[in-house]
Amino acid sequence: MRPFLVLVLCITSLRADPLLVGHRGLIVHAPENTLPGFTACLQLRIGFELDVQRTSDGHLVVMHDTSVDRTTNGKGKVSDMTLAEVRKLDAGSKFDPAFRDVRVPTFDEVFDLLAKSGHPDTIVTIDLKIEDDTVESELVALATKSGVLDRVVFIGLTIEKPIIRQKLRKANVKTHVAILAQTRDNLQSAIEDMDSDWVYARFVPTADEVKRVHTAKKKIILVGPLFMSQLPENWKAGRIASADAIMTDYPLECRQVFREVVKETKP
Helix, strand or coil, rough: CHHHHHHHHHHHHHHHCEEEECCCCCCCCCCCCHHHHHHHHHHCCEEEEEEEEEECCEEECCCCCCCCCCCCCCEEEEHCCHHHHHHHHCCCCCCCHHHCCCCCCEEHHHHHHHHCCCCCCCCCEEEECCCCCCHHHHHHHHHHHHHHHHHHHEEEEEHHCCCHHHHHHCCCCCCEEEEEEHHHHHHHHHHHHCCEEEEECCCCCCCHHHHHHHHCCCCCEEHHHHHHCCCHHHHHHHHHHCCCEECCCCCCHHHHHHHHHHHHHHH
């Protein structure tokens, strides 16, 4: 084998894998948006994504939908229920009876879990699904109180609404905030955005495109249908391009693909 090719292959094999983020936790193996799923992720040194809703008495809880119908044994909108009412619900049995009586978590619980069990390289993406006067400052304050602000990246409404990015940065200038690059045509404007330090990319970037992001002192997370599903070629391409993170429904399978890439590239 030619020396130059050997060098290239060695560099590829030594490249750090993108950080993995489990969409709503480890949803193939545990109920979504619950502490068991998040705990499993952290024990496996995988990050996770979670969603924000607010109860009628003002508490922030982890729930994807505006209603509790799909994932719990209850019915109704989260915003019409008190925290006590939400906490009475079983958020595990619909997934599997083994998770009976698993509860809807609060953000205090999630941030405390991240502080106690998270690896320094673990990142958590927070999908902001609600808009009000205080949600941004509350979440930043809770993350700061638990000492995990540096491991949290805000997504959701954040990626498309400048005002939300600005409110997050106003709450704490060190807050990690993402902006959307739906296609590579949007990449330059995302790089130039002043109120974000992560690019939320829904396309498969080239190594040169990732380098442009890094040159601007930003990071890039790969998301959307191209990465959520089991499409190993896209996972491989993300790793080869040196993306910083990949969010997927299949983080364990993605990690296995990374291991295979290393084996394939060893001279």
